[in-house]
Amino acid sequence: MYFRVNCLRKSIKLCRNYSYQLNQERITDFPNSHVTKGVAEHWNNVWNKKNDFYGPENSSFKMILPPPNVTGALHLGHGYTVTIQDVLARWNRMNGNTVTWIPGIDHGGIATQVVVEKYLLATKGLKKNDISKEEFSNELEKWKCQKENIINQQLKYLGASLDWSKEYYTMSKEHNNAVNEAFLILHNRGLLYRKNDLVNWSPALQSTISDIEVDTIDINKKTYLSLPGYNKKITFGEIYDVGFKVKDSNDEIIVSTTRIESMHGDTAIAVNPDDLRYCHLIGKQVYHPLRDIFIPIIGDKEVKINYGTGALKITPGHSRIDLEFAQKHNLQIIQVINEDGLMNENTKSYVGLPRYIARQKILDELTNIGALKEIKDHPMTIPICSRTGDIIEYIIKEQWFLNMKNMSLNAIDAVNNKQLIIDPPKYKKLWFERLDNIKDWCISRQLSWGHKIPAYNCYNNNESYWIVAKNYEDALKLCQIKYGNNFNIKQDCDVLDTWFSAGLLPMTTLGWPNKTYKNNYPLSLMETGHDILIYWVARMVMLCNELTGKLPFNEILLHGILCDSDGKKMSKSLGNVINPEWIINGITIDNLQNETIQNFNNGIINEQELKRANIVNLKNFPDGIPECGIDALRLTFCSLDIKNERVNFDVNECKTNKRFCNKIWQACKFVLLVTDDKQVTKPQVLSSTDRWILSKMSLMIYLVNENIQQRYFHRAVLAIKQFFYYEFCDFYLEATKLGLASDDKNIVDSHKWTMIKCLEVSLRTLSPFMPYLSDDLYSRLEKKLPGFLKITSLNEATYPTSKELDNNRDEKLEEKFDDVIKIVQSMRNILNHINKKFISSVDIIIDDEDDFKFYKANQDFIVSTSRINNLKICKTSDYKEQQDGIYTKECGCQIRYYLTDNNVVNQLKENVLNKRLKVEEKLNKLLDKLSTKKYIDITLEEEKLKNNEKVKTLQLELEKYPKFL
Template sequence: MILRQKISLIKLKQSIRLCCQKSQNSSKLLNDQLRIAAYQPSKIENVDISQASSIHSGNNRFSMIFPPPNITGNLHLGHALTATIQDVIARWKRKQGSEIQWIFGTDHAGIATQVVVEKILHKKYGKTRHEIGREDFLNETWNWKLEKGCSIKDDLKKLGTTFNWNKEYFTLDPNLSNAVNEAFIRLFEKNLIYRDNSLINWSCALESAISDIEVENLEVTGTTQIAIPNYDKNVTVGVLTDFAYKIVDSDEEIVVSTTRPETMLGDTAVAVHPEDSRYSHLINKKLYHPYRNEEIPLIFDESVDPNFGTGAVKITPSHDKNDFEIGKRHKLPNISVITENGSIIDNFSQFKGLPRFEAREIILNDLANLQLLRGSKSHNMVLPICSRSKDIVEFMIKPQWYVKCNEMSKKAVTAVETGEIKIIPSNFEKEWYRWLTNCRDWCISRQLWWGHQIPAYKFTNPENNNEIWIAAHSQDEAEMKFKKTNEFTSYTVTRDQDVLDTWFSSGLLPFTVFDWPNSSNEDLKKYFPLNLMETGHDILFFWVARMVMLSIELTGQVPFKEILLHGIMCDSFGRKMSKSLGNVILPEQVIKGATLDDLRKETEKSVEKGILSKSELEKSIQGQKKMFVNGIQECGVDALRFTLCSQNTKQHFINFDVNECVTNKLFFNKIWQATKYAINYAEIKNIKVKGIKDVDLGKLSTMDLWILSRLGNTIKAVKHANEEYNFHLSTSALKNFFYNNFCDVYLETTKNDLKEHDRGFSSAQILNLCLSIGLDYMEIFTPYLVKELKNYLPENVLFDAEKYVNDELENQINELLDICASIREAKSHLKLTKKHKSSIIIHVDNENHEKFLNNNLNHMLHLTFSENLKIITDRSIFDSEQFDMTLTANHMCSFGIKILESRDKSNASDEAINTKKLKKLEDELQNMLNVVSKDGYKEKANEKVQQKHRDKIEKLRIEIDNIKQIRK
């Protein structure tokens, strides 16, 4: 048993029995022995706690799915946050008797996986995937998935997560693939999926379309050199180039400004603002294109910014989003310039085959020779970067598959408006409506091999090349469907080679994990719709909204009842975690600890994988040296979980500070030591703690009743916070109870009771009960710690702590504790320790208060480390005393300290302390007076709030008067 690390349980019990037979000093020896063993997470977190208890009552069910991580990835803090939040919810619902269906799975991650495997195969065979061939490449990818695939499952088990592991899925499993095909076919046959030529995000390095979420916006400050794939040297960006178009049949010219001069090959117009007087005389004029030997129009469009550059802009509909829209409005032709691999197309013989950024330099030189170049300057800009390949994104017009989103998005909006789906926190409802109002159609095809191949077949008439597309599970099924169309009898048929966007297949998961479209599946009936979808707010549209749209359309039901969103993980300074900044923290590094050398080696792996450039490596290492001067201390799983839940996860950004994990590890050690103390206490008193029924209620002290009340209020706070998913409030309540109430106060007061049999009996009961019940509520956050400590604490304690809630008693004890804290602070200022003799007199303003304090005098003596403490109500006696220091503790209490020995009293001045406190109280009073004197205060604040403010003002005035009396 870990708790007795240095001493076996048998030997410990023997030593306890021996100690009980010896003098009172034996308890000190016993405690000294137990202090050898401190809380060490690595000693107790090497067990498997990932198997959840299946105990549940009634028909209550609660279902969730985990956002499927990529098979290429390792567990990062974002995964750890999501998994911890969901596990806390699952554990909490189990405690309430619900049957939990919490499902884990992994995503095939089309682009990410293909990139990894392509790199491996190129290194192994020196061949591209095209040289290897589709079938062999897919076989290699499956082999890689089986051998090297996702380690996240093991990482999540170590995190203590309690998934229903026998329901684990992979998004390319046969049953899921069949469901994805069925979804595509149904949407296609409802005319909600169509094929069209439109502008898309294109990665030349991947030779595939990519989604918006895979595009990162890189802010470039002026002329900058950046590295991109397939180029031996850096590419220059952040330059604004001016060149001229000659006006046909005129000596005039129009100068345009661009950051992409190579795309001028595909310009089909120049645009100016209709109210720009500089160009009003050029209506209906044409411009001469120097490389296509043709004329292009000058057009007038209100979207043009007349203050940018010369006020005239080149229009390239095939390679720019804004230009594409302008082109549609003015019915301009689309002329492509760049091929799928990023080179200039063959139509431009002078530049054909050149990589786009090499062609840029040659075009600029040629424009200069043609006397059309008008100069360049440094320019701040935002550059779209492919997050997967780090390539500069091209915008291209390609034939792709699209989902019509307009009508489906309206249904998703209605689901939230009517409350059928609840978004938490509610401020994200505006984001929901913003994304889904006038929602653009969704490009779902990707030019990859790894993924769900689109179940669409093209039938082509060889006589006139007319074609028709049919969606089907197989070619045979497609041909049967095609023959019913009576389009043409002679045909060739080919299947689309593209695969579906990963977001499409993952968007179906809330029902496909339950074997949809098999409507007879019992799990689908029991667990769908899900109770909750918990995920990061950054994929609210890319995943969550699409799940809602697809579910309503395909099942007629919303996919879940609640959406719980958490923020983006940032470092302790509020910066997004980035490998280039050196501020990325991995869960494993927090759990096991990491030296600076470990952090550096992890960063070097990112360079090997192509995630970081060599130039970014040094910046990252320097960032690590600043962030983690001494590396990262080992904190353990529970400290990581507790720290993650201690953040207000509903905020937009979550600032993670690894030092908080260290602090929480120390907090757990406090509980660890308190548990040992409680066990020893019970052993010394020879008490078997079973339940509250064994306690003689008539013998409970004020502090016993207080700690039970605090326990009851803590449980109430935890329950309420958990139901609202405010786990930072739960952890705060538990930490306050164990740290400030139980360990720092109650446990300390029980040390006096060791000498008294009856009192000791009650104290032992309360110590063990508080730990047993309090840890039961803490278990959802710290499962490893609680699992270990439960071995030594009473089990199945039936005790309704909330019945012992006594707010009046808590207020009285709080005042007592405030007085004790003020006395300790004053003694610290006087440098008085336990060995120094002093006398303390406390003045209180009423007899009831005096009686209460005197009844708890022993506790006050212990909590103030004092031997001579007197409580009086007579102010004249108090004022007549000659104290070395006189202060106030609150509005009802003043106290004075006399030093009862010969020593230097030069530092015994209370003037500075009282002056500072007086200023603080007067400022606080003025603030309160400002609040209650504001216009409309009485109308806006209810009577309860107003009374609270009146009481606060009265207390401030009393204490201010008391300090002024002291200073006279």
């Protein structure tokens, strides 16, 4: 019923109703609607040809893009990160800051090796051991080159304004030299050492893994799990009570354990000295039913009296807690499970059995000798290798470790002293907790893919010695100094944890260890997901601060984990991962399923994941995904509160934002239609309608800048939509119709100058969020509208500020127009109940003299935006009562609608009364519930707040219904 600037045809029709000339020739080369095809390619060529956009030296704002692993193409989570950083880069650039934003690729360590192994098995039937190390390395390198090219194209396609001249790769020669240099410095400072210690071990990978690669499964009772390498499901979620007889006594200690398979490694039974059940047994021995020896009973206050039976068997070779007990009490350390997950020679007859097959046989043996007392359901947290699905084994292995204590204290102090800002600040608690209790970092990995550890074992017949050196030649010289010519030398065959090389990136991407890095170091900001705050961000802070004496950045911005519309984290296992291109270009359901099948054929997902993905696709996208374009996708990302822990992404929001893109397009087209080539200067006197929209635009600009500064992108987007979608398109453009059709040149010029100004400023405001649409429209309009800058791209423009608009806020005027808009909205609401053709006239009756004058002066605004022509504004004192109609009340005014037919009034009355009764019934039912004592006493405050909002909503709905005269 009212103007929405959604399509050109409707705009033209409405304009002709007001009888003024439309300049059709100005839109002959302007497409009918927003077109996305080919736009990205065109503007990427423009942007990347002008290197000064993205590659200045000595920048005032510097970031690195968290490097995607070369495991595959970018998913939606990557697009989310890229968009957040690109908005900051573009906004800073337009605010006069020189910006360096550095792209890069991470070799991915374990992740890449695993995915390439799966690919070779799925496509060629080859296992890693079927080919030579050199052949496998070549396969890894081919995979890396292919995926790197895809990733870089995706980044450019997403509009990322990166400085490609500074692109890095974490396995490049330069980066490898920097990694070796860092290792050498840390070793020389006594921070790197080699020792036997307990590590996370993946038998399937045959490697140590970091904590971030360990997932957990929580179970509450007996549960069967499928594990790689086992034909049958394995039982978990049980605890076993085993009896240990006390030597030279009739006493027996019952010990509860969930790890029967490691019992051959037991070296003691521990009890709490305050436990009256066992304290008299401390110092005695018990007979071990499997090892056929006696082991000691020790006392330790760390043993929990109320956990299990209160007696704890100590198996230091396979438990971190037990290892600490063993070191404290000088107990023997025995390892009974090998690196391949098979039982070793310390388990007697069980040698060579897989650990969970051995478990059942051990249970059978304990049952036969009467040592197994009971089996019960028991809650467990099971550590799983995220790469293989295998269960982690804790084993003692000689590895390289990095001493983290002092580095972590410095990182804690930096946050406490506010040298380092963490945003959102709620993550400071995690920072303090994890760094205050940090353990030394095992940085060795037993992989084919990664940085070889720059350490060399130098040995002869009598002794061996580890030498750390940048390269083989330096190691050789050091060995000769120690042993002369009588020695052998061999480089450590392990590689470094990927997080070690990634932890150096703020330095290495800026040139470290060359001294030139100081010209650009440190970075301004580190933006990434909160899930890797400790695993990556903290390690960057600790390593870079240790190696340079300076923090690598002063601000950490953490975004939430991207989830689907149901709040589930996007993952292959859940089948809900979305490729950005599917949203940008659209995809049919058949092609969506074919993409999933292709991933299965390439070994990227397994059969179970394939089935789940197909089910999810059919449920969420039965008709496929429509083409939404890059700008709509970016705006959807920015509409999310990035500081929430979990951020729900809904593809339907992309569809809505595509419509917003088209709204902007049609608004620009409309302005072209009602203007001409004549230069319009700012009139001496602007109409109240123009002053109002300029004031609203000034407010919008203030809110957008303030919220980008505070990293609340969703609030900035909300301010933009409130202004452009609602105030500018829905009200202002409609309100100018009568003025543009008038003979008053000042009014016409006032409207034309203002609408052009609003468009020009709005496109600059939108640019960081929607760069393709903004540049495309700006380049078209600058050729035809005065007041637009003659520039290649909005990258060259300045970002709007309130100061630029002479701080032309007029809050009193805004308040007045807020009331006018409420009145118009009330009138529009009436038109939802009754067809406009049945309304003969409308009277707005006002008490207040000032309000009367204001509404009278802006009667054209009300007429144009309400689309009700026969409208009068009257003072209460001068108004003569009439009958047969309906009325509403709004902002101290009574709005009376007189209808052409009494039958219409009666029919409307019946319809409205029925609807009112339903709402009133719903409201009263809710109010009755909220007034009960039970509700008041036990309902949570959060639930009460939700219900109070429901009450307000229903009350507002009632107020919208018309009343009858």
